[in-house]
Amino acid sequence: xxxxxxxxxxxxxxxxxxxxxxxxxxxxxxxxxxxxxxxxxxxxxxxxxxxxxxxxxxxxxxxxxxxxxxxxxxxxxxxxxxxxxxxxxxxxxxxxxxxxxxxxxxxxxxxxxxxxxxxxxxxxxxxxxxxxxxxxxxxxxxxxxxxxxxxxxxxxxxxxxxxxxxxxxxxxxxxxxxxxxxxxxxxxxxxxxxxxxxxxxxxxxxxxxxxxxxxxxxxxxxxxxxxxxxxxxxxxxxxxxxxxxxxxxxxxxxxxxxxxxxxxxxxxxxxxxxxxxxxxxxxxxxxxxxxxxxxxxxxxxxxxxxxxxxxxxxxxxxxxxxxxxxxxxxxxx
Amino acid sequence: xxxxxxxxxxxxxxxxxxxxxxxxxxxxxxxxxxxxxxxxxxxxxxxxxxxxxxxxxxxxxxxxxxxxxxxxxxxxxxxxxxxxxxxxxxxxxxxxxxxxxxxxxxxxxxxxxxxxxxxxxxxxxxxxxxxxxxxxxxxxxxxxxxxxxxxxxxxxxxxxxxxxxxxxxxxxxxxxxxxxxxxxxxxxxxxxxxxxxxxxxxxxxxxxxxxxxxxxxxxxxxxxxxxxxxxxxxxxxxxxxxxxxxxxxxxxxxxxxxxxx
Numbered sequence: 001x002x003x004x005x006x007x008x009x010x011x012x013x014x015x016x017x018x019x020x021x022x023x024x025x026x027x028x029x030x031x032x033x034x035x036x037x038x039x040x041x042x043x044x045x046x047x048x049x050x051x052x053x054x055x056x057x058x059x060x061x062x063x064x065x066x067x068x069x070x071x072x073x074x075x076x077x078x079x080x081x082x083x084x085x086x087x088x089x090x091x092x093x094x095x096x097x098x099x100x101x102x103x104x105x106x107x108x109x110x111x112x113x114x115x116x117x118x119x120x121x122x123x124x125x126x127x128x129x130x131x132x133x134x135x136x137x138x139x140x141x142x143x144x145x146x147x148x149x150x151x152x153x154x155x156x157x158x159x160x161x162x163x164x165x166x167x168x169x170x171x172x173x174x175x176x177x178x179x180x181x182x183x184x185x186x187x188x189x190x191x192x193x194x195x196x197x198x199x200x201x202x203x204x205x206x207x208x209x210x211x212x213x214x215x216x217x218x219x220x221x222x223x224x225x226x227x228x229x230x231x232x233x234x235x236x237x238x239x240x241x242x243x244x245x246x247x248x249x250x251x252x253x254x255x256x257x258x259x260x261x262x263x264x265x266x267x268x269x270x271x272x273x274x275x276x277x278x279x280x281x282x283x284x285x286x287x288x289x290x291x292x293x294x295x296x297x298x299x300x301x302x303x304x305x306x307x308x309x310x311x312x313x314x315x316x317x318x319x320x321x322x323x324x325x326x327x328x329x330x331x332x333x
Numbered sequence: 334x335x336x337x338x339x340x341x342x343x344x345x346x347x348x349x350x351x352x353x354x355x356x357x358x359x360x361x362x363x364x365x366x367x368x369x370x371x372x373x374x375x376x377x378x379x380x381x382x383x384x385x386x387x388x389x390x391x392x393x394x395x396x397x398x399x400x401x402x403x404x405x406x407x408x409x410x411x412x413x414x415x416x417x418x419x420x421x422x423x424x425x426x427x428x429x430x431x432x433x434x435x436x437x438x439x440x441x442x443x444x445x446x447x448x449x450x451x452x453x454x455x456x457x458x459x460x461x462x463x464x465x466x467x468x469x470x471x472x473x474x475x476x477x478x479x480x481x482x483x484x485x486x487x488x489x490x491x492x493x494x495x496x497x498x499x500x501x502x503x504x505x506x507x508x509x510x511x512x513x514x515x516x517x518x519x520x521x522x523x524x525x526x527x528x529x530x531x532x533x534x535x536x537x538x539x540x541x542x543x544x545x546x547x548x549x550x551x552x553x554x555x556x557x558x559x560x561x562x563x564x565x566x567x568x569x570x571x572x573x574x575x576x577x578x579x580x581x582x583x584x585x586x587x588x589x590x591x592x593x594x
Contacts, residue, residue, distance in 0.1 A: 074591050089587070096433060110346070121346060
């Protein structure tokens, strides 16, 4: 059974459009105008058990709406959707036992009561019991190092502490599928590291499938083998991170500073046959290396003929890549 | 069974929080008592000018008021849905509720209940007790059972109406002021219905049946000759409204649009 299977998944919202001015407001009273917005536009998505998938997109791209459909909060307008073998919205109460949810910007725990009381209520809600539960809880407490503040109410915890408790709460019932919406937002580097390590461990140990949305692409780099990118309600990329880099990564760049001025045709002449594009003039040049050309290929041809003062190698970060994809649109993907 | 256990655990958590904020608890209790006292004084003031109100004596009206407090206190203890729009829709707590394995409305009720409002029932019994002592009332052996049925029906009517009104938030996230209005209309149910205009009587019986919460059952308990059909309809009307409320809620959940981030 697949973790997530969506075909043509669509969500539309009717938005009330107000007219401007006082007369407009008056007309709105009697005759409202609605506009239909497609937040998610017929996406196909299949996720196998055990995968860690990063779900990225700009604000308003439809990420949250998708996650809310996948977790059963919203009912899709169209398409078919099976998550863990259930229809998330119609079979909600049964279905949500098989998933864990962490929304970074909103607490899943009860604000006023101690963390361990929250856990106790969750235990009752999910009808957990027995030795298995105890052991699992102890293990979560130990690995996430949340023991010291189990007695404190959630509102007194720091963001990092709270996030670790949220993770424990989401995993109490040993879900097969874990949804994380911005799990590292606002956390410092060390806590981020810890949380990523923990997620990897959970994935390896229990085979938990993880779907993660984030703005921090270093999360994706650290965790995900697969990336799904969303733009204006459509999936514009679905594949592994490596392919994304090679396809969009623009290759590496070699930045050279030469000892004396050299015309650009000389450089082109020297690197003929390699896929290199030269930019610049005088003593400063940038070489874009494409399709398997290595830095040493280029240098071994250049160095005998041209005196190099300084060189720097640059590689596009995932962030650059994503920015570029959004700028240039989906046409190339 | 699961729901009963769940209720118990939420209740325990509620007590723990309440005890942590002791002064809050006392203030709440004092406000409730004061509120009930003001209503009682109002009745006494009315009767200091007259001895009868459309054929009802002072004691009878006070009894009806005391009776009304009982279903009303059950309603306010467990259907405290006043800030649903603010807390669950705008702040997005409903998203969390919907990712948990229990009925959404049941969870909301458990999270918002204020059992201390049940003290209103105690006041109600005291008021009724005083009124009964001043009058001569023949109670039958089955009256306590009817009483329980009536109270359940009355609380269900209130609950159904308020669940229905609360569900509006699920369709549209704009704030409506209909709840406080309804709250005021609800107060009409605790006075003898024949003091009102004919239209209001019809509305309170068939449209928004608040008369079933206080007046019909209470006057029937005082005198079996009066309003028998209406009084005995109370549990039925309660069941219908509660089901209606829950049905509209369930439909609303399918319409729910989620809170924006």
